[in-house]
Amino acid sequence: MSLEQVQVVVIGAGISGLQAARLLRSKYSVKILEARDRVGGRLQNHRFANGDTVDIGGQWVGPGQHRMYRLIEELGATTWPLYDSGDNLLYLNGRGRRYRGTIPKINPLALADLGIAMARFEAMARSLDPAAPWTHTKAEHWDSVTLDSWLQKNCRTRLARELFAVGIGAVFAAEPAELSLLHALFYARSGDSLETLLSVTGGAQQDRVHGGTAGLCERMAQQLGERVQLNAPVEKIEQLPDGRLRLWHGAGSLVCERMIVALPPNQALRIRFEPELPSWRDQLLQRMPAGACIKCVARYEKPFWRDAQLSGQVASPTGPVRVTFDNSEAGKSSGLLMGFLEGDTARNLSAVSADERRERVLECFAQFFGQQARRPLEYVDKDWSSEAWTRGCYAALMAPGTWTGYGARLREPNGPIHWAGTEFAVEWFGYMEGALESAERAVAEVEAALQREEHLCEVVPV
Incomplete structure (x- = not known):
């Protein structure tokens, strides 16, 4: 039996992976491998x-x-x-x-305290470049402390801290002590503002x-047809001597020229890479746990x-x-x-x-x-923490030191391997919008790389 070969493989049939495949399908042969028996991922x-x-x-x-x-x-x-x-x-x-x-009505002292803290937080977030939060003049300081530490200093009343923490839980599915202050500020800036993220x-x-957002994914999968393969968890990815990639999954194996990993970071760690990913990439993925x-x-x-x-x-x-x-x-x-x-x-x-x-x-x-x-x-x-191929929601968290230590390389391809998913977005990190934005960026990288390779392979008459 001949080995299946396509130009691009997308790992993960969430909304980001499905959109990447939709954008590629008219120009290139593409295959989506999904571990679950359904499409949609976290939808x-x-x-x-x-x-x-x-x-x-x-x-x-x-x-x-x-x-x-x-x-x-x-x-x-x-x-x-x-x-x-x-x-x-x-x-x-x-x-x-x-x-x-x-903001709920509470006693005037706590209300004023909460309002001042919210205004200060929003002003700090607005000062960030969401495409490069690590470049801010205060990035190292903000990334060295947790959001909880900042709240302890900037909310004088217990009630204001508690209500701020309710909002943080609603946005991040995490406790303030789990988050780098820089990540909380970036996240708010990525989605316009903290008030926007909290508002209806x-x-x-x-x-x-x-019909539900998962219904969107089902319609996308219908458009892609046999390009989507379910029950196919990717176990191993090997880079061949000619630069192509061979993937082993639950239903067989195939070879491709380029690959987009559209998985939550914690799930990408399940895959065995040969040769191994660069140590910085592995360390970064380890530092991006999911919320609960x-x-x-x-x-x-x-x-x-x-x-x-x-x-x-x-x-x-x-x-x-x-x-x-x-x-x-x-x-x-x-x-x-x-x-x-x-x-x-x-x-x-x-x-x-x-x-x-x-x-x-x-x-x-x-x-x-x-x-x-x-x-x-x-x-x-x-x-969602018990979901076999997710193990947490809504999105990955960044603890202190992650953005300043690794952020500049977050979206960088690793050779023929490209990264998509909401955790790799500039705009609306953590949201479906961010998943689509990251898909567009990864597809642009893949198209540029394949066009370069096609140009190099052209036979020029002597």
């Missing part, structure tokens, strides 16, 4: 018994994410705005306090996609909280559910409440039984919205 749908579909992975798009809106239109999908009417709740000291906007209307949580997140969704007959003029949005420093949203789909009768378990809470509740975790989540929902919330028609949660 996944769940279908309830009544037929309603909900995202249990990444779901939101918002202003400034031009690539995502363009893709949605290209694929014939539509969006609707997340429900954002009525009062939000701050659940504090055993009771809910109503408020409107991004006009922010990163503004819109949802009918469990996404929880309860389905009710209707969104009953709206009867009380509540938006379904809750912030709670005590948790274990610290953030909730009304995830009900426009045009459907069911009411969906969605909550996040993040950081340390997600790690702790990942270890308990599914029944116990369900009870802990529904207890929170009942505290927020009344006893009716304790009795959903259906409930589902997704522990």
Whole structure:
């Protein structure tokens, strides 16, 4: 049997890998290898018994994410705005306090403290170049401390620190002590601002996609047809003497000229490379662990909280559910409440039984919205840290020293090996928009390299 040969192999059929293949397919032969039995990566749908579909992975798009809106239109999908009417709740000291906007109403001293810290953080983030955060004059200092250290110095009240940490958990699925201050600033700047990342209307949580974001990936895969191979985890990549790459995967092997790795950094470490990747690349990937997140969704007959003029949005420093949203789909009768378990809470509740975790989540929902919330028609949660080919969400984290030590080479190809995925984006790092941006950049690198090689191989008449 002859060995399959293509010009480009893409590893990973998440939205970044699928987009890379779509961009390459008209010019080059391309193959996507996906370890799972589905496409979508960190995007996944769940279908309830009544037929309603909900995202249990990444779901939101918002202003400034031009690539995502363009893709949605290209694929014939539509969006609707997340429900954002009525009062939000701050659940504090055993009771809910109503408020409107991004920042809840708290005692004036803590409110002023939080406002000053937010303004200072935003000003620092705006001063960064998101394409090269390590070049900032204060980069070494900001990358030498954690976000938690900065909060301890810049938030004088405990309540302000706790509320800031709730926002950080919602954005990063991590604790402030896990993050380099420079990474937190870069992340906010990459997505316009921290306020944008925390906001619904006009922010990163503004819109949802009918049919789910995983449905977009399924449509992309349909366009690619047999170029997509599922159940094919890549185990080994060998660079041949002629510069080509040979890949061994769960269903066989093939040879290619160029390769795009579109995996979470922690999953790229599973692959054996011969020769080994440069030590700096391996060290960098080791320094990019994933956040910890469990996404929880309860389905009710209707969104009953709206009867009380509540938006379904809750912030709670005590948790274990610290953030909730009304995830009900426009045009459907069911009411969906969605909550996040993040950081340390997600790690702790990942270890308990599914029944116990369900009870802990529904207890929170009942505290927020009344006893009716304790009795959903259906409930589902997704522990992304336990997902075999993901092992964490939403995206990779950068601990102190990572950006200044390795950032300048983050997106650099390793010979014929190129890197894509949201963790390799300049704009909207951690979001689907960033996944698409990185795919465009990796494809441009591959096309330029293949064109150079074609030029060198041309036979010039004597």
